[in-house]
Amino acid sequence: MNDLPSLRIGGLTPLTTIDYPGELAAVVFCQGCAWRCTYCQNDHLWPPHGDAELPWSHVLSFLARRRGLLDAVVFSGGEPTLQSALAAAMQQVRGLGLKVGLHTAGPYPHRLARVLPHVDWVGLDVKALPADYDALTTRRGSGVAAWRSLELLLAHGIPHEVRVTVDAAQFPADRLDALLDRLRDAGTPEVVLQPCRDRQGHACVDAALLEGATRAHHHAFRGISVRG
Secondary structure (H helix, E strand, O other), X not given: OOOOOOOOEEXXXXXXXXOOOOOOEEEEEEOOOOOOOOOOOOHHHOOOOOOOOEOHHHHHHHHHHOEOOXXXXXXXXXXXXXXXXXXXXXXXHHHOOOEEEEEEOXXXXXXXXXXXXXXXXXXXXXXXXXXXXXXXXXOOOHHHHHHHHHHHHHXXXXXXXXXXXXXXXXXXXXXXXXXXXXXXXXXXXXXXXXXXXXXXXXXXXXXXXXXXXXXXXXXXXXXXXXXX
């Protein structure tokens, strides 16, 4: 474990069955995010440095001990592509014989392009139509960057999942329909809708809206589903 990358880590989930489809995975939560999404539940990961960061060396040692029990490691956040050490960390995970997953919102298309050769699967959060991003993220130009990342992902052909977090304040039925139409026109094969949840875990959107959207658009995608 020489020449360890200086990855800043705000948390670790040792085992999950839901963060990498079909695989038993650990999740590494990368510290730092430039966006300030209004419904974010991981705001403790926003600052570039956290109060209780985990050394990458400790995480890598843990993963080495879990070989044979884990199938994959997912880098989540925060925003993993914010950190220049991400690609090196991914290569070390692959060196353990584990698959690499990435959860990203796509704020840095050029950085996403650099790490894709080291990734086996991507979960991309598409938050809104391009014009609606700035109000949600409080960052100018965020919509252009995110949708460029979607284009890169679709062109690369890597296995992926496009997820839309549906917030009642952000997505009345017409806006959700417009977003799904835009994703269809972009060539997105599959979409997962997931309800925004408050701090107590309660959904911030009527389930009927999600179910109605899946019915209305089921011919537009190879797969469209709701994840609770």
